[in-house]
Amino acid sequence: MENEQASYDYEPFAATAEYKEVNQTIVRRWVGAISARGGRPVRRVLDLATGVGTMVELFLDYLPVGWAQPEVICLDQNETALIQARENLRPRVKNLNLLHSTVEEMNLPPGSVDVVIWGNGIHYLNEGAQESALRNIRRTLTEGGWFFFNSAFCFESRPPQTIPFYRTQIRKAVGYLRARGVMREEKESRPAAGNFLPEAHYQMLLQRMGFAVEEMKDVEVRVHQTALEHISGFVQYAAGALHGYRPEAAAEAMRETVEPALKEHGVRDENDQLYIPRNWMEVIARVFAPLAAGA
Numbered sequence: 001m002e003n004e005q006a007s008y009d010y011e012p013f014a015a016t017a018e019y020k021e022v023n024q025t026i027v028r029r030w031v032g033a034i035s036a037r038g039g040r041p042v043r044r045v046l047d048l049a050t051g052v053g054t055m056v057e058l059f060l061d062y063l064p065v066g067w068a069q070p071e072v073i074c075l076d077q078n079e080t081a082l083i084q085a086r087e088n089l090r091p092r093v094k095n096l097n098l099l100h101s102t103v104e105e106m107n108l109p110p111g112s113v114d115v116v117i118w119g120n121g122i123h124y125l126n127e128g129a130q131e132s133a134l135r136n137i138r139r140t141l142t143e144g145g146w147f148f149f150n151s152a153f154c155f156e157s158r159p160p161q162t163i164p165f166y167r168t169q170i171r172k173a174v175g176y177l178r179a180r181g182v183m184r185e186e187k188e189s190r191p192a193a194g195n196f197l198p199e200a201h202y203q204m205l206l207q208r209m210g211f212a213v214e215e216m217k218d219v220e221v222r223v224h225q226t227a228l229e230h231i232s233g234f235v236q237y238a239a240g241a242l243h244g245y246r247p248e249a250a251a252e253a254m255r256e257t258v259e260p261a262l263k264e265h266g267v268r269d270e271n272d273q274l275y276i277p278r279n280w281m282e283v284i285a286r287v288f289a290p291l292a293a294g295a
């Protein structure tokens with residue numbers, strides 16, 4: 001099980017304007033897709049890797065007026081997250097259930113959920129774990145059910161013209177560590193958050209696991225210095241980017257080198273603020289056929 005503290009250094013990033021806006025845009029699209037099909041109402045929603053419940057809260061915000069509020073299940077492997085999610089959601093969610101589990105190991109009754117949301121979390125898992133997770137999600141979804149997910153950590157998230165920024169940042173971060181006498185300690189494997197799998201991987205995985213992919217799109221976001229510092233200071237991300245260094249030291253070095261790398265490679269917005277464009281992949285998939293026994 002993941003270190004409880006490690007997952008929570010991501011939360012300051014979740015509080016940035018960039019993060020809120022892009023997730024609002026994406027969740028609005030998702031709810032729009034459901035209402036555009038005019039199908040049956042959503043009775044039960046499962047929010048995977050819920051964190052503090054941001055995605056399910058947005059989902060409820062955008063539900064069409066007149067739709068009954070669905071039952072909500074929030075799942076996370078981190079207990080601290082679940083406690084915070086409960087505090088945030090309790091005032092507005094009538095029927096809220098918390099599930100302390102990994103996505104790979106969750107064991108909800110087959111066909112019991114109409115909508116599964118997995119916001120900003122699929123990239124934490126390696127390919128094998130993603131496959132187990134998707135098998136579980138498919139089993140849990142009802143026929144015609146919806147699976148929505150997004151990520152800013154796939155190959156296409158970093159457009160080619162932004163790669164010099166990331167390279168410069170890493171070069172400067174290695175220099176930062178060296179200047180402080182921090183040496184590389186070899187590790188056996190690279191954390192999944194450093195893997196940046198391509199969108200084609202997600203497309204094929206979904207199809208192999210029996211999902212119909214309805215939409216796979218990039219939403220471009222201008223990520224400014226503070227948000228870049230939060231992403232960079234995220235221990236799992238920094239450990240992937242500066243593979244082999246102590247994760248906390250890597251996170252500090254990555255955070256501290258955002259500004260100088262941004263000065264060299266950033267783009268100026270209309271307010272003269274520097275940013276790096278980044279793509280958020282958003283995906284809409286559905287389940288139409290029940291899972292074969294034993295699959």
Ligand SMILES: C[S@@+](CC[C@H](N)C(=O)[O-])C[C@H]1O[C@@H](n2cnc3c(N)ncnc32)[C@H](O)[C@@H]1O
Nearest residue numbers: 007049050051054076077078102103119120124
């Ligand atoms: C970046 S937060 C995303 C929170 C929220 N879904 C959002 O989009 O803002 C990632 C969350 O994923 C959880 N997580 C990571 N790997 C997980 C896994 N295999 N199973 C369940 N939760 C996981 C972490 O504990 C953390 O709360």
